[in-house]
Amino acid sequence: TTTHFGYQEVPIEEKASRVADVFHSVAARYDVMNDLMSFGIHRLWKRLTLERAGVRPGHHVLDIAGGTGDLTLQFARRVGPRGRVVLADINESMLRVGRDKLLDHGVGGNVEYVQANAECLPFPDNHFDCITIAFGLRNVTEKDAALRSMARVLKPGGRLLVLEFSKPTHALLSKAYDEYSFRLLPKMGELVAGDADSYRYLAESIRMHPDQETLKAMMEGAGLARVEYTNLTGGIVALHRGIKL
Numbered sequence: 001t002t003t004h005f006g007y008q009e010v011p012i013e014e015k016a017s018r019v020a021d022v023f024h025s026v027a028a029r030y031d032v033m034n035d036l037m038s039f040g041i042h043r044l045w046k047r048l049t050l051e052r053a054g055v056r057p058g059h060h061v062l063d064i065a066g067g068t069g070d071l072t073l074q075f076a077r078r079v080g081p082r083g084r085v086v087l088a089d090i091n092e093s094m095l096r097v098g099r100d101k102l103l104d105h106g107v108g109g110n111v112e113y114v115q116a117n118a119e120c121l122p123f124p125d126n127h128f129d130c131i132t133i134a135f136g137l138r139n140v141t142e143k144d145a146a147l148r149s150m151a152r153v154l155k156p157g158g159r160l161l162v163l164e165f166s167k168p169t170h171a172l173l174s175k176a177y178d179e180y181s182f183r184l185l186p187k188m189g190e191l192v193a194g195d196a197d198s199y200r201y202l203a204e205s206i207r208m209h210p211d212q213e214t215l216k217a218m219m220e221g222a223g224l225a226r227v228e229y230t231n232l233t234g235g236i237v238a239l240h241r242g243i244k245l
C-alpha cells in the first residue's frame with residue numbers, strides 16, 4: 001500500500017525485533033518517562049535541534065525514529081501548509097501515540113505517518129530538506145546502513161541532525177551518570193512504568209553507543225560533509241549535524 005503522499009508502507013507484521021517490543025511496552029508512558037528521567041532537560045536538547053535544523057516554510061522534513069513526535073510537532077508548525085513532515089518509526093504503538101498527540105495539538109494536514117526502518121528508508125533519492133533522528137540511532141542495528149539511507153534520501157544541501165546520548169566529557173560526571181543510569185533508571189522504570197527491563201536495556205544501549213568522534217567519522221563515511229557536533233549537558237548528549245553536498 002502507499003500512503004497519502006505516495007510513500008510505500010511496510011506492514012508491522014513483517015517486523016519483529018527486540019527494539020520493537022521494548023517500545024511497544026513503553027509507548028503509552030513514553031513522554032512522562034522522558035520528562036522524569038531527564039528532569040525535563042530533553043526539551044532543551046530538542047529545542048537546540050530545532051534551531052540547528054534551519055527548517056523553513058515549504059520544506060520537506062523527515063523525523064525518523066520520531067516516536068511520539070516531539071520534533072515533528074514543532075517542524076509541522078514551521079514548514080506551514082505548503083511544507084510536509086514525515087513522522088516515521090519502526091514501531092506502530094509509538095506512531096499511534098505520536099499521531100494522537102499531534103491531533104490534540106491541532107496539527108495534522110501537513111504531517112504523514114510512515115512505519116519504516118531507518119536502515120532501508122522507503123523514500124525516493126534526494127527528497128528531504130532536513131532529516132532528524134533523535135534518540136533513535138542507538139536502537140538501530142545497522143547504524144552505517146541507516147546513515148547511508150538517510151544520506152540517500154536527503155536533497156543536496158540538506159541537513160541531517162543526529163541527537164543522541166554520547167560520552168560525558170568529565171570522569172566525575174561519567175561516574176555519576178553511570179550510577180544514575182544503571183541503578184536509578186531501572187528503579188524509576190519499575191516504579192513509574194512497571195518495567196525495569198526496558199530501562200535496563202536503555203542504559204545498556206547508551207553505554208554501547210559510539211562516542212562523539214566515532215559517530216562523526218561514521219557520518220562522514222556515509223557521505224555527509226561538514227560534520228560537526230555540539231556536546232550538551234557535559235557530553236551526556238551530543239548533537240551532530242552533517243550536510244549532503
Ligand code: SAM
Nearest residue numbers: 023065066067090091094117118134135136139
Ligand atoms: N525521537 C523521539 C524522541 O526523541 O522523543 C523518540 C525516541 S525513542 C527513544 C526511539 C525510537 O526509535 C522508538 O520510537 C523506536 O521505535 C524507534 N526505532 C528503533 N529502531 C528503529 C529503526 N530501525 N528504524 C526506525 N525507528 C526505530
